Amino acid sequence: MNEDRGRAAADGTASEGYLPIAEHGLIGDLRTAALVGTDGRINWFCAPRFDSPSIFGALLDARDGGHWHLSPVGDVATRQQYYFPDTNILMTRMLTENGIVEIQDFMPIRAEGDRDHRQRLVRRVVSVRGSARIRTVIAPRMNYGRDPHKVEPQPHGVRFTSEALDISLQASVVLHAEDQDAVGEFDLTEGQSVLFVLESTAPTRAEPSIDLVDAQAAEELFGATVRFWRQWLGQSTYTGRWREMVHRSALTLKLLTHEPTGAIVAAPTLGLPEQVGGERNWDYRYVWIRDAAFSLHALLRLGFTREAQAFISWLTDCLRGARDGDHVPLRVLYSIDGSAELPEQVLDHWEGYRGSAPVRVGNGAADQLQLDIYGELFDAIYLFNKHGDGISHESWMDLCTILDWLLEHWDSPDAGIWETRAGQQRHTYSRVMCWVAVERMIRMARQRGLPGDLGRWMAERDKIYHQIMEQGWSAQDQTFVQRLSGDPEEPPESILDASLLVMPMVKFLSPKDPRFRSTVDAIGASLVTDSLVFRYDPKLSPDGLDGTEGTFSICSFWWVEALARTGQVDAARVALEKMFTYANHLGLYAEQIGMTGEHLGNFPQAFTHLALISAATSLDGFMG
Incomplete structure (x- = not known):
């Protein structure tokens, strides 16, 4: 730790930007897992395995660790989280002055015998009631924040490329590159939803195996994930x-x-x-x-x-x-x-x-x-x-x-x-x-x-x-x-x-x-x-x-x-x-x-x- 940051920790300002540990939920795919805060931020995610270097690590460094922010613009009166019943699909609800927004976070489970499966982190944001303006910032910091990466626009999103890992992010809204990050803002009216699908792979130029910005494809993945967890718990x-x-x-x-x-x-x-x-x-x-x-x-x-x-x-x-x-x-x-x-x-x-x-x-x-x-x-x-x-x-x-x-x-x-x-x-x-x-x-x-x-x-x-x-x-x-x-x-x-x-x-x-x-x-x-x-x-x-x-x-x-x-x-x-x-x-x-x-x-x-x-x-x- 350098001297300035040590002073920040000593005088208490280092706590800025950190949710309490308990203010998180867990999602995963039986290979790795991610922590999602009640504020809609993914603060911890390693891929492709639990013990791989982090992609999002804001849990341990709010400024330089990397995160994925997804939340309504402006004040949020109430934030709540729950798991979709008998599953590990996480639902984060945010109540604003104009309505209710729900973020659905999950990682599809690889079906037995599926050789084409890719590791995915799916985020779907829905306007449950009323309307909302939503902002998202995807700010990966590869290898515990030690590896630089490039941001390249793609037909349906962006790609983050580094020496050891590529991240393909598909989205049903337009994202813009800002320095090392991807940023987007969009409006949702009641009943509308927007999809984001993150895939992490070894460096490759291959396109994602399925276009998940399609609502039906995402719904099928959601349904398959629900069935897996309920059948397992059964x-x-x-x-x-x-x-x-x-x-x-x-x-x-x-x-x-x-x-x-x-x-x-x-x-x-x-x-x-x-x-x-x-x-x-x-x-x-x-x-x-x-x-x-x-x-x-x-x-x-x-x-x-x-x-x-x-x-x-x-x-x-x-x-x-x-x-x-x-x-x-x-x-x-x-x-x-x-x-x-x-x-x-x-x-x-x-x-x-x-x-x-x-x-x-x-x-x-x-x-x-x-x-x-x-x-x-x-x-x-x-x-x-x-x-x-x-x-x-x-x-x-x-x-x-x-x-x-x-x-x-x-x-x-x-x-x-x-x-x-x-x-x-x-x-x-x-x-x-x-x-x-x-x-x-x-x-x-x-x-x-x-x-x-x-x-x-x-x-x-x-x-x-x-x-x-x-x-x-x-x-x-x-x-x-x-x-x-x-x-x-x-x-x-x-x-x-x-x-x-x-x-x-x-x-x-x-x-x-x-x-x-x-x-x-x-x-x-x-x-x-x-x-x-x-x-x-x-x-x-x-x-x-x-x-x-x-x-x-x-x-x-x-x-x-x-x-x-x-x-x-x-x-x-x-x-x-x-x-x-x-x-x-x-x-x-x-x-x-x-x-x-x-x-x-x-x-x-x-x-x-x-x-x-x-x-x-x-x-x-x-x-x-």
Whole structure:
């Protein structure tokens, strides 16, 4: 960041031009996604994949990031957004003094077997009532704003050309080039509409494959997109009390799925801060083994076995790398295509969301050791083996290879589930999930008669269990704690961690166990505020970063489950209903919730939505 922009961030002026994170909706095509603000601006869009460089990046730099503005000229009294029922088609309504304008945003889904499909972002603006003058500004900034481009007029729009990417924009109105942008103004009377279709491709002179400025062609694409989402959602087996929130979370998880590979990304964004003005800004457009495993679990609970099978296929390739001699069987995260090389770099020419620098691309956590991922992964595979098609012989042998490695390394310090950057520690949650990994392998071997050294596996499982109970339990404070003591005779530090709420969920302890009940009480007294749950207290457990963070939404949904499992069903229901009030207007959640209810961190977050599904389905069961 240069000196002038640093001063702007410090005095608050850098917030100009930024919508709150929660004031966005998400659209996508199972390859990438875009964030659309309630003001009609597309502030984030990468193509052709989630982890491609951005085309529109105003979310992270309002001045130089690039955007697509589409809105009535003049004052807008009210702005509202909703999803077309049971779809991921976003409708943005704007009420002016002269009428009502609606913007329909969606990305068509590639039909199975369609080899001619092109990636498109469709925007249709309609005058619902009265009349309106509409202005649009299409201002792409390629490669995170680093690559120059040219603007060339076309018969039905414009083309933006750069070294690495071409963008063809068709429109049913005339657009004019202004510097690097395309601009248009037009009048709409009641019932009239205007179409825009953006296609991104590798550099080519080819014309778009279909003239979508034709109203009938666009309507057919709209209808096909509606049918896709409704047919997909129709597979859900959920019939519980919170259908709307659960199904919106399922639709969001599906949007975060890269269909060609089966990978599930943690979020479609990068750099959104955990504290406005702070440095906790990460790139989440990758596949975290932990997040994806939890997502698989959530989708299986709703009956979406096809997505589970696709992810298992993607995962098989990662497992094969372990069997082929990778120095560590699994990395914490991978790119969509399975690469573990994700070097972290800083986009120092961008100021960050509301001055929250640095803006990081890539993620250094890829090189961390996080032992808990083995438990989450093996638990998901266990469930898939139980409720899905079952795993193959080759996959079982891959798992055995990984388990052999884990049995030699489970007692190592690691970075833990929260990916701290303060050095490795002996995390209790990591030990619990190592226990889960070994225990699930024993279960699968017994259930299917699969080969394995059960005697060794059971001995190591029991060692892990006893270590947790002896070194992860504070007799003085009557709670499990974040880190193990260095010696069985020494009491551990009295640091609470909300990840320990999952102990009964993974069947490590009974929810009726007095040790778990007292841990829930301790977490409730120290880390919970109005159903919102902090991960841990950074003052007691420094994580190597400056600043603070908000409450972590996945922990808040874990809190709901913990209350329900310990018999506090009414309190669990109240906590769940409170959490629903913290969703944005579309039912979406960022990673964290701040002091005044603002959304913080990358958005929307798969971790949060899968935890919502788990909490709601579990609480349904307890309520009968």
